[in-house]
Amino acid sequence: MTWDLTIFFKNLDELDKFSKITEEKALKFNQTYNSNLNNLNPDDFLLAIKEYEDIACNLNKIMSYAQLSFAKDTSKGALLAKYEEICTKIEEKMLFFMLEFNQISKEKQDIFIEFCKPYSYYLELSLKNKPHQLSLAEERILLRTSNTGADAFSRLFDESMAKLKFKFEDKELSEEEILSKMFDKDREIRKKAALSLSDTLGKNQHLLTFIYNMIKTDLKNECELRNYEFPETPRHQSNQIDKLSVDSLIKVTEENFDLVSKFYNKKREILSYEKLYDYDRYAPLDDDAKFDFKEAKDIVLKAFTDFSPTFGNLAQKAFDENWCDVYPVQNKQSGAFSCSSSADTHPFVLLNYTDKRRDVFTLAHELGHAIHQYLSYQVGLLNSDTPLTTAETASVFCEMLVFEYIKNKTPQNKRMGLLAGKLEDIFSTLYRQINFTTFERKVHAYEGEISSDELNKIWLEESKKMFGDSLVLNDYYKIWWSYIPHFIHSPFYCYAYGYAQLLVLALFGLYKSGKCEDFVRIYTEFLSLGGSKSPKDMVAMFGFDINKEEFWDIGMNEIKKLVDEFIVI
Numbered sequence: 001m002t003w004d005l006t007i008f009f010k011n012l013d014e015l016d017k018f019s020k021i022t023e024e025k026a027l028k029f030n031q032t033y034n035s036n037l038n039n040l041n042p043d044d045f046l047l048a049i050k051e052y053e054d055i056a057c058n059l060n061k062i063m064s065y066a067q068l069s070f071a072k073d074t075s076k077g078a079l080l081a082k083y084e085e086i087c088t089k090i091e092e093k094m095l096f097f098m099l100e101f102n103q104i105s106k107e108k109q110d111i112f113i114e115f116c117k118p119y120s121y122y123l124e125l126s127l128k129n130k131p132h133q134l135s136l137a138e139e140r141i142l143l144r145t146s147n148t149g150a151d152a153f154s155r156l157f158d159e160s161m162a163k164l165k166f167k168f169e170d171k172e173l174s175e176e177e178i179l180s181k182m183f184d185k186d187r188e189i190r191k192k193a194a195l196s197l198s199d200t201l202g203k204n205q206h207l208l209t210f211i212y213n214m215i216k217t218d219l220k221n222e223c224e225l226r227n228y229e230f231p232e233t234p235r236h237q238s239n240q241i242d243k244l245s246v247d248s249l250i251k252v253t254e255e256n257f258d259l260v261s262k263f264y265n266k267k268r269e270i271l272s273y274e275k276l277y278d279y280d281r282y283a284p285l286d287d288d289a290k291f292d293f294k295e296a297k298d299i300v301l302k303a304f305t306d307f308s309p310t311f312g313n314l315a316q317k318a319f320d321e322n323w324c325d326v327y328p329v330q331n332k333q334s335g336a337f338s339c340s341s342s343a344d345t346h347p348f349v350l351l352n353y354t355d356k357r358r359d360v361f362t363l364a365h366e367l368g369h370a371i372h373q374y375l376s377y378q379v380g381l382l383n384s385d386t387p388l389t390t391a392e393t394a395s396v397f398c399e400m401l402v403f404e405y406i407k408n409k410t411p412q413n414k415r416m417g418l419l420a421g422k423l424e425d426i427f428s429t430l431y432r433q434i435n436f437t438t439f440e441r442k443v444h445a446y447e448g449e450i451s452s453d454e455l456n457k458i459w460l461e462e463s464k465k466m467f468g469d470s471l472v473l474n475d476y477y478k479i480w481w482s483y484i485p486h487f488i489h490s491p492f493y494c495y496a497y498g499y500a501q502l503l504v505l506a507l508f509g510l511y512k513s514g515k516c517e518d519f520v521r522i523y524t525e526f527l528s529l530g531g532s533k534s535p536k537d538m539v540a541m542f543g544f545d546i547n548k549e550e551f552w553d554i555g556m557n558e559i560k561k562l563v564d565e566f567i568v569i
Contacts, residue, residue, distance in 0.1 A: 001293065001326040003072060007345050008065040015065065019086050022058040026093040029055060034096050038104040042115035049119050049382075052097050057342060057381050059087050064341040068348055070155075071333040072325060074162040077155060084147045095139055102130040121532050122382045129237065132226040142225075150218040153211045157488045160207060162331055166196045175334045175483065176352040183282045183356055194279040198476035201483060208482040209452040215488055216444055231444035235492035239387045240534050245547060246437075246495055252552040253434045253498060257466055259563050260431055263423055264470035266567050270416070277472045282424060286417025289357050293326055296353075296360045300367060303405035304398065308520050311398075314371045321346060323370060324363075328352040335485060336362050338369035338395075340384065343377040346370075357421060360406075361399050368398030376530030383532035388493060389546075390535050392500030393507075394527050396429065400508045412569075419566045426559060427466075430501040435462045436494035440487065455481060502555030503539065503546070509558050510542060 009015040033040075033048050040048065066083035070076050101109065101123065113123045133139070166178040169192070173181075181193030201208070219231050228234055236243055268276040270285055291299070297319055305312025318324065323346055325332075332352070339348045347370035353359050372394035376384040403422050410418055439462045443450060456478035463473055486493045511519045522541055529538060539546050544554075 001322070001324065003068065003325045003348055004322055005065060005068060005072075008061060008342075015062065015083075018058070019062055019083070019090075022055060022062070023086075023090050023093075025051075025055050025058070026090045030093040030096065035100070037097075037100045038108055042111055045112045046116050046119075048097075049116060052094065053380055053382050055090075055094060059090060060381060061342040061344070063087055064339060064345075064348075068339060068341070070158075071337075071339075071350055073331045074159045074333055075331050077159055080155065081147070084151070088143060088147055091143055092140055095143060096136055098126045099133055099136055099139060102127055102133060118380065118532075119382060121534075125240070132228060132234075132237075134225065138225075142222075150215055153214045153218075154489050157208075157211050157485065158333055160204065160211075161483065161485075162333060164200055164204065166193075166200045168192060168196050174328055176328045176354065180354045180356060182279060183284060183358065185284055185287070187280065187283065190279040190283065191277075194474070195476065197483075198479060201479050202476070205452050205479055205482060209450075209455060211488060212443075212455070212482075213449050215491065216446075216450065219444065219491055232441065232492040235388075235490075239389045239496060240536075241387075241389055241546075246499075248549050249495060249498055249502070249552060250434055250437065252549060252556060253431060254465070256556055256559070257431065257468060259559060260427055260466055261468040261470040263420075263427070263563055263566065264467065267420060268470070275472050276470065278474055278477045281471065284417055285420045286414065289417075290355045291357055291360050292355055293353055296363050299360055299405065300364050300402060303364070303402045304367075306405065307401050308524065310524055311371060311401075314374055315367055318347075318349065318367055318370055323347055324349040324351055324366075326351050326353045328354070336366050338366045338373060340373040340376075343381070347373045357418075358425070361402060361425060364398045364402040365395040368395035371398070372527045375524070375528040378528060379530045379532045384530035386531040387535055388496035389499045390503075390531075390538060392496055393504055396497075396500050396504040397508060397523075399425070400504060404512075416566070416569050419562065419569065423559075423562055423566060426501060426505075426562070430498045430559070431466050433494040433497040433501075435466050436484065436486070437492065437498075438462050438465075439481065440492055440494070444491070452479075502552050503544075505555035505558035506544060506551065507542060509554065516542065 009018060029048075029051055037045065037048070062083055066080045070080040101112070109123075109127065113120050116123065134142070161175055164175060165172040166175065167173075168178060168181065173196075178193050178197050182190055184190050184193070219234075222228070222234065223231055226234070228237075230243065232243065232246070236246065264276055264281075267283075267285070268280075271280070271283060273280065301312055301315055301319075304315045325348070328334075333350065334352060335350070336352060337350050339350070341348050349366045349370050351359070351363060351366065353363070369391070372386070372391070373384070376386065403418075407415060407418055407422075439459055442458045442462070443455065446454065459481040460473060460478040463477065467473065481487065507523070510516050511523075516522070519542075526538055526541055536546055544551055
């Protein structure tokens with residue numbers, strides 16, 4: 001149940017030879033096409049972009065190996081740094097290509113876009129980025145220094161968090177292990193876990209604040225250099241949406257915070273607590289059921305297969321071929337993810353499985369990503385880069401498949417804990433991510449370096465909006481912003497989870513209604529398209545318009561149904 005990374009390269013000598021071959025290809029590509037695109041005919045340009053994609057695939061393979069090696073063992077920072085530097089130098093030789101395409105005559109651009117059909121959308125997106133691109137010399141400097149900027153502080157964050165130990169009773173736990181205690185049946189254990197988490201984070205707050213300030217400053221510099229209006233604008237551009245759409249999502253979500261209060265007030269009654277505290281959020285309402293990994297695999301396979309044989313077969317392939325690195329170990333990166341890696345290997349799923357019911361849903365979530373990534377291999381690397389707004393769709397949809405499967409197997413009178421767990425997951429994926437986004441907006445709008453105290457203050461203010469008076473947030477909760485990796489790795493990433501959550505709930509409602517008889521085929525095609533079409537056009541395949549506020553209401557109504565079901569159960 002661990003990755004076999006020799007599927008990439010048998011040893012480091014093979015990796016170094018591959019890197020050298022890729023460097024030679026990039027040099028030849030540069031010598032052939034640099035300052036020459038305007039002289040090419042359509043056939044030559046198509047050949048050029050295919051060569052460009054081929055070299056990009058090689059770089060992706062090298063970096064996937066290095067990043068996965070580091071995720072598996074964060075003490076391997078030197079290996080990651082070495083191949084980041086190698087790939088950066090190779091990328092330098094390739095950097096001219098899309099910059100030069102954006103500068104050639106519009107007539108030539110139109111001809112190339114029309115002729116190179118498989119790459120048309122990719123080329124159109126590149127042209128949209130033209131107002132924010134710098135000169136080749138400036139872009140080279142930014143590329144060369146990237147490994148000592150935000151990327152370096154992201155690595156420092158990962159290494160630091162992986163080394164942190166959280167004292168609990170007579171043990172020292174990892175971040176994943178201490179967080180899992182928040183779901184314990186015993187209230188005293190949950191409280192001790194919350195205090196332990198806060199104590200260790202507090203002792204490291206200076207470092208974590210400094211790292212966040214460097215990320216904030218790096219983004220500010222990029223926006224000023226590239227003339228982006230807001231710190232979040234680069235993220236919206238990569239997500240292929242606009243700020244108004246995100247504002248609409250935030251508005252609809254915040255207008256429905258009452259659903260959170262309604263749920264937690266009912267949960268407090270069920271638990272017979274006078275007050276519900278932050279460490280009570282995930283208190284289980286049924287027996288703390290254990291699911292070993294074999295049980296989780298069986299559930300996922302059955303749920304996926306019931307929906308689609310294709311999904312079931314790909315999940316089985318993932319298990320048979322060890323796509324998943326399952327359990328927490330020393331120096332392993334915390335959290336969970338699925339790395340697309342390269343089409344000649346397969347996606348790689350990182351888990352930190354602790355036998356909880358929520359781990360079953362995490363497995364479904366990450367396998368959803370893996371299936372999406374695997375299906376999108378067919379459109380090629382340049383077209384497979386899926387915007388975050390749709391990248392989270394398959395993962396959240398697969399969570400819903402598993403939830404429905406377990407729910408249907410659970411007697412009506414025993415569904416309370418399951419429903420509560422699912423609603424808490426939805427709240428985490430929607431409401432909490434919107435809180436994260438409004439927190440980031442305030443942080444990145446802050447002039448100059450921001451102090452730990454100010455970060456704590458903003459975090460507490462934004463968090464309280466979600467819970468209202470239904471949950472008491474203790475003073476120590478104010479530092480819990482400091483372990484959220486998305487703030488460091490991908491500023492303004494988090495609203496994409498909310499986007500996907502409401503989109504999936506709308507799609508899942510359509511699927512369950514039976515009104516779309518061809519749903520499974522359309523959905524599989526939707527995922528197979530990767531990033532080769534705009535999110536708006538892809539969602540339109542189901543008859544929805546993501547630019548209308550009414551669209552978000554469809555997903556919100558599905559949440560209301562689940563809350564109402566929980567209230568009366």
